[in-house]
Amino acid sequence: MMNKLFLKIIFLTVFSAATLLEAQLFRTKDRMDNLEGVDDQKMSYGFFLNANQFDYKLVLDPKYGMDGQKNLVQSKTTFSFGAGLIGRLRLNDNFDLRLEPGLQFVDRELTFDTQSNDQYAAGTTTNAPFTPLTLTEADKFRKVKSTYLDIPLLLEFHGDRWYNSRPYAAAGINYAVNLQSNSSATDDNQQGVFRSTSTNFGWTAELGIQFYFSRFKLTPAFRGTFFTNNELVSDNATTPPYWAAAISTMQSRAFMFILKFE
Known part of the structure; x- marks a missing residue:
């Protein structure tokens, strides 16, 4: 319900912005350049709102995560939202350095269709013998809630200003702390607790106007x-x-639509 409400807010914001942009960019009569000199400031600040789509890139264990060509673990993408602050440092006419810390609220779903792993109950070189369990629907499903304190450091390259617009591209590195990782929990999936790392690293690429x-x-x-x-x-x-x-590696990947206000 919250996701739908947020997407409606994003849609209304984009619609309103598009109306304003039409007036700014395409009505040429008496048009003036706004905020002249603002990009010459050494530092500036702002905030952003975003809609996000997070997913896991999974590499499955060939023994416990695969049954022939069938993947026994599936990840389902979901939509959510985030918000954060912007700090900009001007380097020269074409490059800025940006620090944009934010909170990303994420829900993901994992499905484990791994009942066939009963065949390894006698034990393997990687797992001790175990007593097979009859997996219930609750056992097969994990809803993974994450709250990432995401801190990207971006190098931005922008073109020349055209009236009241300017395109740019940016790329950089991320440090992300998962505040809901359960990494230190003693319980695990047998008690319904899915655990992931609290400290994470990544890279980011961005395009905008x-x-x-x-x-x-x-x-x-x-x-x-x-x-x-x-x-x-x-x-x-x-x-x-x-x-x-059943999983060898698990890495987050995210796609976001962002609205920045400076």
């Missing part, structure tokens, strides 16, 4: 963020290989 109004600068942008570390925390040694053992 900056629009200048009389009092502020509005920037709609598209961003892709890709974690480089394995976020999986293994289950306890005594837990059957129905869950974490």
Whole structure:
């Protein structure tokens, strides 16, 4: 319900911005350049709102995560939202350095169709013998809630200003702390607790257009963020290989639509 409400707010914001942009860019009579000299400031600040789509890139264990050519673990993408602050440092006429810390609220779903791992109950070189369990629907499904404190440091390259607009591209590195990782929990998937790493690293690429109004600068942008570390925390040694053992590596990837206000 919250996701739908947020998407409606984003739609209304974009619609309103499009109306304003039409007036700013395409009505040429008596048009003036807004906020002249604002980009010459050494530093500036702002905030952003965004809609996001997070997913896991999964590499499955060939023994516990695959049954022939069938993937036994599936990740489902979901839509959510985030918000944060902007700090800009001017380097020269074409390059800026940006620090944009924000909170990303994320819901993801994992499905474990791993009942066939009963065949390894006698034990393997990687797992001790275990007593097979009859997996219930609750056992097969994990809803993974994450709150990332995401801190990207971006190098921005922008073209020349055309009336009240300016395109740009940016790329950089991310440090992200998952505040709901459960990494230190003693319980694991056998008790219904999915665990992941709290500290993560990644890289980001972004494209957008900056629009200048009389009092502020509005920037709609598209961003892709890709974690480089394995976020999986293994289950306890005594837990059957129905869950974490079925995954070799698990990395977040996200696509965002962002509205920046400066």
